[in-house]
Amino acid sequence: MDKNSLKAIQTSGLENIAKAINIFELEQARIISFGKKGQITQALKSLKDLPKEGRGEVGEKLNQIKKTLQQALEEKRKELENSKKEEWFDKTLPGKKPTTGHLHLTTQAIFEIEDILTHLGFVRRRYPEIDTEKHVFDDLNMPPNHPARDEFESFFLEQDGMVLTTHTSNGQLHEMLKGKLPIRMTNIGRCYRPESNISHYPVFHQFEGLAIDTNVSIAELKGTLTFFAKNFFSEDREIRLRPYDFRFTEPSFEVDISCGLCGGKGCKFCKEGWVELGGAGMVHRHVLEAGGMNPNKVSGFAFGWGVERVMLMKEGLNIPDIRMLWGNDLNFLQQF
Amino acid sequence: MNIQIPNSWLREFIKTNATNKEIANALSLCALGVEKVEEVDGETVYTVEITPNRYDTVSVIGVAREVVATLPQFGHKVEFVPAKRPDLFETSDRDQTSPNLALNVCIEDYKLCPHFAAIVLDNVEIRPSPKKVQKNLELAGTRALNNVVDATNYVMIETGQPLHAFDYDKIANQEMTVRASKKGEKITTLDGVERELPEGAIIIKDGEKIIDLCGIMGGENSAVDKNTTKVLLFAQIYDPVSLRKTSMALGHRTEAALRFEKGLDPEMVIPALHQSAQMLIDSGAKVASELVEVRQSEFSPHNVTVDLDKINKYLGVEITPEKAGELLEALQLSPHIEKGKIVCTIPSWRDKDLQTEEDLIEEIARLYGYHNLPTKLPSGQPPAEVIDRQFKIERRLKYLLKDLGFTEVYTNSMVPEEGEVKIKNPFNEDMVYMRTDLVPSLLKVVDKNKATQNEIKIFEMANVYTPKEEMGLTVMVYKKGGITEKQQAVGELKTILRTFLDELNITGSVEMEIKSRDADNESVWYATLNIQKLTELSKTYKEYKHLPYTSIYEDYSLMATGGASAKEETSVKSMRDRISKEPTVYSIEVGEDPRDLGNGRKSIFLKVEYNSPEKQLTEQDIKPIREQILKMLKSEFGAELRQ
Numbered sequence: 005m006d007k008n009s010l011k012a013i014q015t016s017g018l019e020n021i022a023k024a025i026n027i028f029e030l031e032q033a034r035i036i037s038f039g040k041k042g043q044i045t046q047a048l049k050s051l052k053d054l055p056k057e058g059r060g061e062v063g064e065k066l067n068q069i070k071k072t073l074q075q076a077l078e079e080k081r082k083e084l085e086n087s088k089k090e091e092w093f094d095k096t097l098p099g100k101k102p103t104t105g106h107l108h109l110t111t112q113a114i115f116e117i118e119d120i121l122t123h124l125g126f127v128r129r130r131y132p133e134i135d136t137e138k139h140v141f142d143d144l145n146m147p148p149n150h151p152a153r154d155e156f157e158s159f160f161l162e163q164d165g166m167v168l169t170t171h172t173s174n175g176q177l178h179e180m181l182k183g184k185l186p187i188r189m190t191n192i193g194r195c196y197r198p199e200s201n202i203s204h205y206p207v208f209h210q211f212e213g214l215a216i217d218t219n220v221s222i223a224e225l226k227g228t229l230t231f232f233a234k235n236f237f238s239e240d241r242e243i244r245l246r247p248y249d250f251r252f253t254e255p256s257f258e259v260d261i262s263c264g265l266c267g268g269k270g271c272k273f274c275k276e277g278w279v280e281l282g283g284a285g286m287v288h289r290h291v292l293e294a295g296g297m298n299p300n301k302v303s304g305f306a307f308g309w310g311v312e313r314v315m316l317m318k319e320g321l322n323i324p325d326i327r328m329l330w331g332n333d334l335n336f337l338q339q340f
Numbered sequence: 341m342n343i344q345i346p347n348s349w350l351r352e353f354i355k356t357n358a359t360n361k362e363i364a365n366a367l368s369l370c371a372l373g374v375e376k377v378e379e380v381d382g383e384t385v386y387t388v389e390i391t392p393n394r395y396d397t398v399s400v401i402g403v404a405r406e407v408v409a410t411l412p413q414f415g416h417k418v419e420f421v422p423a424k425r426p427d428l429f430e431t432s433d434r435d436q437t438s439p440n441l442a443l444n445v446c447i448e449d450y451k452l453c454p455h456f457a458a459i460v461l462d463n464v465e466i467r468p469s470p471k472k473v474q475k476n477l478e479l480a481g482t483r484a485l486n487n488v489v490d491a492t493n494y495v496m497i498e499t500g501q502p503l504h505a506f507d508y509d510k511i512a513n514q515e516m517t518v519r520a521s522k523k524g525e526k527i528t529t530l531d532g533v534e535r536e537l538p539e540g541a542i543i544i545k546d547g548e549k550i551i552d553l554c555g556i557m558g559g560e561n562s563a564v565d566k567n568t569t570k571v572l573l574f575a576q577i578y579d580p581v582s583l584r585k586t587s588m589a590l591g592h593r594t595e596a597a598l599r600f601e602k603g604l605d606p607e608m609v610i611p612a613l614h615q616s617a618q619m620l621i622d623s624g625a626k627v628a629s630e631l632v633e634v635r636q637s638e639f640s641p642h643n644v645t646v647d648l649d650k651i652n653k654y655l656g657v658e659i660t661p662e663k664a665g666e667l668l669e670a671l672q673l674s675p676h677i678e679k680g681k682i683v684c685t686i687p688s689w690r691d692k693d694l695q696t697e698e699d700l701i702e703e704i705a706r707l708y709g710y711h712n713l714p715t716k717l718p719s720g721q722p723p724a725e726v727i728d729r730q731f732k733i734e735r736r737l738k739y740l741l742k743d744l745g746f747t748e749v750y751t752n753s754m755v756p757e758e759g760e761v762k763i764k765n766p767f768n769e770d771m772v773y774m775r776t777d778l779v780p781s782l783l784k785v786v787d788k789n790k791a792t793q794n795e796i797k798i799f800e801m802a803n804v805y806t807p808k809e810e811m812g813l814t815v816m817v818y819k820k821g822g823i824t825e826k827q828q829a830v831g832e833l834k835t836i837l838r839t840f841l842d843e844l845n846i847t848g849s850v851e852m853e854i855k856s857r858d859a860d861n862e863s864v865w866y867a868t869l870n871i872q873k874l875t876e877l878s879k880t881y882k883e884y885k886h887l888p889y890t891s892i893y894e895d896y897s898l899m900a901t902g903g904a905s906a907k908e909e910t911s912v913k914s915m916r917d918r919i920s921k922e923p924t925v926y927s928i929e930v931g932e933d934p935r936d937l938g939n940g941r942k943s944i945f946l947k948v949e950y951n952s953p954e955k956q957l958t959e960q961d962i963k964p965i966r967e968q969i970l971k972m973l974k975s976e977f978g979a980e981l982r983q
Contacts, residue, residue, distance in 0.1 A: 105742040105797070108750050115735065125722025128731050132809060133753070134761060134774065149581050154588070155765050159754075162762040168774075186720050194753060194803070198767050206767045207752050217720040222705060223656025226715040245710035247371060247702075249391035255654075255702035256391075257710065258373065275375070286654060289698060303654060332749045332785045334793060 010062070013043045014069045021076045027084055030077065037073050044070055109340050110209060110329060113315035114192055117211050120235045124228060126190045126213060131175035133194050137165050139174045143294035144252040152251075159196050159206075168196035172212035173252060173308050176287070179214060180295025185302065186217040192311070202325050209311035216287065216297065216304030222255070225284060225305035233261050233281070236314065240267070244278065253285020253306060264319045279317065282309035341598055342375060345403050346479035347384035349498070353404035356418035358411050360384050366414050370706050371406040372397055385479050395602035396689035399500030405689075409670040413707055423498075425611045426618045428459070428627055441508065441570070441629040448519035450636040451579055452542045453554070455606060456518065457613050457635075458574040460508050461620050462628035464488065466566050473619070482595070488564045488571055491619040493595075501575055501604060501612035502596035506551065506562045508570035513547030518554065520582075525550060529557040529592075541586040542578055555583045555600040556592055570628065571620065575613040577604050605689035606639040641691065645683045646700040654701045657714055667707040668700065730811070730875040733844065734801060737813060737871075740843055744836060746797045746815065751781035753803065760807040774805035778814040779866060783857065786818045786864055794820045797832075801871065811871040818864045826863045830854065833865045834931075840869070844878035849916070889956040891926060894966065896946040900979035901939070912944060915977055919948065922965055926951035944979060 020033035037044050047066055054062060107115075118128050137153070146152050152170065159168040175191030191212040200206055213228065226245065233243045241262050248258040259281045263274035270277045284307035289299035297304075312326055323329070328336055347360055358366070364374040364386060373389040388403060396402045401423060411418040441460045447453050466486050468474065473494055474484035480497045484490050492503040508514075523539040527550045535553070537543070542554035551562035555578040564571060577600075584601040587593055610633070617627065652658045661677050668675035673694070674685040686694045694700065705713070738748065754763065754771035761774035775781065778800050786796050796818040803809045815836055819829040837852050857864045912930040919928055926949045933943040950957050950965070973979045 103745040105744060105746040106748060107738055107742050108748040110750055111738060111748055118731075124717065127723055127725050128728065130731075133803060134805060134807065134809065149585065151584075159766070160764045162764050168763070184723070186723055188718065188722050196754070198765070200767070206771060207754065215718055215720075217718075219653055219720065220718065221654055221656030222710065223714045223716050224718045226710075226713060227717040230715050231717060244369075246368060246373060247391075247706045247710075248373075249393040254696070254698040255705055286698065289696060330750060330752065332751060332788065334747060334785075334789045334796065334798075337747050337749065 010047075010065050010069065013037070013047060014072060017043065017069070017073045018076055021073070021080050024080060024084070027081070030080055030084060034077055038070075044073065106338050106340060108329075108337060109315060110311060112340070113311050114209065114211070116236060117232075117311065117314075118190065118192065120232055121190045121211075121213060123235075124188075124231060126188050126215075129175060129179065129189050129191045130193055131172070131178045131191045133169055133196070134161065134166060135169050135174050137167050139177045140167050140169050140171075143177045143291065144173055145288050145290040145294075146251045150251065156198055159198060170197050171195055171308050172210040173306070175212050176214050176252075176291065176306060177295050180216070180292070180297055183296060185297075186215070187304065188215045188217075190214075200327070202327075203313070205312075205327050205330055207330070208326075210308050211311055212306065212308045214287070214304060214306045216292075216302055218302055220286075220303045220305055222286065222305070225257075225286070225307070228305075229259055229281075229284065229307065237261065237264060237318065242268070243281070245284070248283060248285075250283055250285055252288050252291050253283075254288045256283065256285035259284050259307070261317075264317075281314065281317075282307060284308075341390050341398070342387050343390060343398060343497075344479065344481040345386045345388055345400055346476055347386065349400050349476050349480070350386070350404055350407070353401055353421050353423065354407050354418055355421055356407075356411060356416060358416040358418065360386075362414065362416060363407055363411065366410040366416070367403070367406060369711060370410040370413060370709060372403070380479055381475075383475075383479055390602075392602065393693045395599070396500070396605060396693070398599050398602060399496075400498045402500055402689070405672070409707060412670065413709055423615075425615050428614050428617055428621075428631070442514050443511075443572070443629060443632045444513070444515045445632055445634055446515075446517045447634050448517065452520060452582060453518045453576055453578055454636040455577040455609050456574075456633065457576070457609050458516075458572055458632045459613060459617050459627065460629035461571045461573060461617060461625040462569065464569055464571045464620060464625045465623070466564065466568055467623070469494075469623075486564075487623050488568070488620065491616045492573070494619065495612050495616040496596070496599070499608050499612045499615070500599060501608045502555070502599050503573060503575045503612060503616050504552065504558050504596075505564050506558065506572040506574065507564050507568040508572045509568075510562045511546045511551065511572065512549065515545075515547045516551075517545045519543065519545065521550075527551075527553050528560045529553055530560045530563040531557065532560060535590055535592070538586065538589045540582055541590075542582060553586075553590075554578055556587055556590070556594055556597045571625070573613060573617055573620070575609045575616075577606060577609060603692050606691070607688040639688050639691070641685050641687065643683055643685050644694055644696065644700055645681050646697045646704075647681050649680070650697060651701055651704055654698070655705055655708070655713055656716065659704070659708065663708075664704050667704050670707060671703055673700070673703065729878075730871060733875050733878060734811070734871060736843065737840065737874075738801060740839065741799050741815065741836070744797075744839070746799045746836075749782065749785050749798050749800050750802070751778070751785065751800060753805070755781060759805065761805050774807070776804050776806050778802060778804060778812055778868065779816075779855075782814055782816045782866065783864065786816065790818060790820070790862070793818075795829075812868055813871055814866055814868045816864060816866040818862065820862045822861065826858070829863060830856070830865045833867060837867055838929075840874070844874060845880065845882045846874070846877045847879075847882065848877075850877065886953060887951060889952060891949045891951040892957055892962060894948050894950070894962070896948070896970075897982045898944045898946060898973065898979040899982045900942040900944055900977055915944070915946075915973070915979070918972065918976065919946075919969055922969055924950045924952045924957060924961070924965060925969075942979075943982075 017037040020036055024030035024033050036042055051063055141153055158170050172191045172193055179187055179189050194207055195210050196207055198206055229243050233241050244260050245257040248256045250256040260278035261281045262268040263277050263279050265271055265273050268277035287304040287306050292299045312329055316323055360377055364377050368374045374386050375389055376387040378385050390398050408418050408420045447456055469484055469487045469490040473490055477484045477493055482493050488505045492505050496502045521537040521541040521543045525537045528534045543550050544552035549561060551559040580601050580603055587597040648661055651664055665675040665677050668684055672687055676683045684700060753774055755775040756770050756772055757780050759773035759776040763772055766772045782800060785798060789796055799815045801813045804812045817829045817833045819825040833854055852867055854865060854867050912932045916928050916930045919925055929947040931945045950962050
């Protein structure tokens with residue numbers, strides 16, 4: 005073993021180490037030098053074959069080379085491990101999504117309705133869900149034998165004379181009995197009717213609109229409902245009033261909205277371009293009187309619509325069954 | 341209710357070039373909703389929706405009247421073709437060779453039956469009706485049976501007046517007594533069903549038996565059959581209220597009943613009877629009796645007056661008195677324009693419906709066309725109100741919970757759990773009481789969803805009924821897992837509650853209770869708040885406090901062992917009050933684990949905020965105070981730091 009071959013072991017050893025681009029290659033380099041058949045290993049083994057004289061010198065030289073290579077291996081290992089960390093920064097990874105919660109669809113609809121009506125000066129109210137038959141029926145001009153008071157149309161309570169309100173219209177009486185004018189209010193709350201199917205559930209929400217003043221007209225009802233429809237649905241929609249009959253209004257109207265799907269041309273989801281929205285009318289004189297108002301001095305309009313109903317009419321929502329809104333399946337609620 | 345009006349039948353009474361679609365349009369916009377215009381067997385049929393007040397339009401001629409009034413509003417010419425109805429006793433059609441058959445009628449209560457009219461026909465041969473009659477009946481949705489029954493149905497559909505035909509020979513003693521039933525009396529109606537009657541049903545009894553459930557269905561024992569030769573044709577008006585009550589009680593809703601319930605035109609009873617008799621005469625029958633009529637009183641029309649100013653006020657646009665009069669005239673309301681008002685004489689078919697000023701305004705407005713009225717926003721002043729803060733606070737809390745990762749749920753107010761308010765006719769056994777607590781409903785939501793979710797954070801803001809209606813908010817955190825997860829869940833709930841107080845600027849002490857439902861590998865933690873109380877406590881802004889130096893917070897976890905070492909019952913309230921007397925203690929939060937740990941032990945946590953306006957406090961400053969507090973807690977409350 006001469007000086008040159010010893011030098012070569014160091015040189016090639018260092019070269020291999022320097023060339024390694026990852027831990028695997030570094031390990032290969034180490035094996036070439038220090039493996040079972042490695043250069044250093046072999047050289048150390050072959051020491052015993054050397055003549056005694058000069059053996060010590062070669063041995064010492066080999067040890068130096070060994071140290072040099074081992075140091076180089078260590079340094080290179082550290083270098084590779086640090087760069088490994090840098091390579092692992094991946095800016096294309098998506099961020100962690102913060103957990104957002106969800107307001108129920110009905111709440112979203114109620115806030116929207118409230119904001120639209122508040123914009124026109126309607127004050128938000130909350131009136132009783134449990135009320136007297138007087139306020140829910142009699143004061144609204146529905147006499148004792150009226151169909152709405154049948155046992156399968158309303159929930160009656162054990163306490164005599166009390167019912168669960170079937171509509172937010174009882175709020176009209178509570179508001180009028182406050183005795184202040186002008187009146188412009190919206191009562192939004194739960195109502196109850198014994199019916200359950202694809203478009204009904206025994207508990208549901210309605211929003212009532214009531215305006216009473218000295219000169220309230222059908223024209224102003226049209227204006228209010230048009231404003232609502234354009235803001236709640238879309239700007240291009242129109243409403244129309246058709247003759248109808250309710251006990252607590254005179255004249256009474258059925259309100260339609262132009263179909264959002266066909267733009268009013270007529271399709272299988274609408275009636276000749278129109279879809280029913282709900283009822284409305286001028287407050288009946290008997291109702292005004294029951295509320296302590298003088299029908300010869302003031303007039304008013306009123307409308308009472310289903311919150312879930314109008315919400316389900318929004319384009320793109322596509323919820324097929326109203327009962328899903330009460331099913332409380334979190335997978336459903338968390339879609340919105 | 342909906343009725344089917346065949347187009348060809350309708351056009352017997354109107355002369356116009358308007359198309360079917362134009363007719364449907366005019367009706368829908370100004371009178372009655374036309375649900376459908378369909379082709380049936382090569383003929384057009386309108387399905388018309390009749391509102392409860394328009395009993396006058398439950399008939400072909402009723403609809404025809406409306407077509408005549410509404411078509412001109414759309415620029416179409418139309419003429420009304422009045423029906424040619426015979427008067428059987430004017431023309432001498434009466435065969436003198438026929439026997440003059442008798443009928444003894446007794447009306448026990450005019451209120452139940454204000455008008456009774458009947459006629460007997462002889463020489464009747466039961467056979468099919470003419471093809472045209474059959475076709476019209478089928479198109480109108482009624483089965484054609486035989487000439488006698490068909491004659492009654494045909495006239496009912498055309499005029500609105502129901503009629504019935506009896507086999508005269510089956511009427512014992514030629515006697516008919518109209519009275520109210522007693523409870524338990526029975527009749528087998530001609531559909532073969534035996535019915536036990538409630539009290540107050542209107543019935544007819546002959547010399548022996550009950551032969552008619554008036555207004556609803558005839559008796560089987562007096563029905564016309566293939567051997568009938570003498571027919572008693574009969575038309576009536578009944579009290580709508582008792583009729584509806586009976587019909588509903590028996591669960592038997594017939595075409596006749598639906599018409600009687602709504603009300604009828606008092607002047608159509610006799611003409612309808614004559615028309616029906618004529619149809620039988622046309623097939624060979626002969627009149628065999630006088631016209632038997634019992635009537636409480638003659639019809640006398642009433643007037644309704646409408647103020648011209650009020651018309652304009654309601655419409656929101658000015659229309660001339662002449663225009664208003666023209667529209668009222670089109671509806672045959674005989675308007676008479678006087679100074680500042682219009683007086684109308686209401687015809688018999690609108691007698692019950694048109695009573696008030698507003699009723700007339702409706703007639704004017706609908707013919708004028710709601711689509712022709714202007715559209716404007718309310719021009720009066722909005723109410724000058726102080727806006728209710730509670731709605732604002734509800735909204736803030738909801739958005740806050742949403743932002744903190746909670747999902748809002750809506751559960752039924754009606755529950756199976758007992759409460760103060762009970763429903764007499766519940767929908768099912770799960771909806772019997774109005775709930776006093778939101779928690780059971782929310783726990784059900786958790787249990788329904790926990791199979792697919794490891795963590796559930798929900799809330800509901802809704803009324804509870806105690807029986808007073810109070811707005812409650814229940815917040816619930818569910819987590820699967822053991823101690824670590826339970827700790828996280830209750831911690832999260834506490835954070836929410838603290839955040840509420842902060843957000844609503846509520847200072848001072850507020851008591852809030854956290855409850856739980858605990859199992860080995862899962863737990864649910866919840867708290868309920870009263871929104872009204874929170875609203876009362878909340879402030880728009882916090883008061884500015886001059887705190888130039890930073891606070892130092894310390895948390896203490898204590899175990900109170902009770903027993904003799906406690907002066908009185910360890911109360912976190914008294915503990916808090918006592919500690920807050922110490923110097924530099926700025927605020928304290930105290931909480932107590934409500935579970936019974938046994939042996940009078942209580943687990944209490946304490947969070948103390950130290951602050952001084954004079955200098956920045958350090959550990960040196962706090963150490964003696966802390967020691968003082970701990971000493972006091974041990975001696976006065978028997979509470980020590982846990983290990």
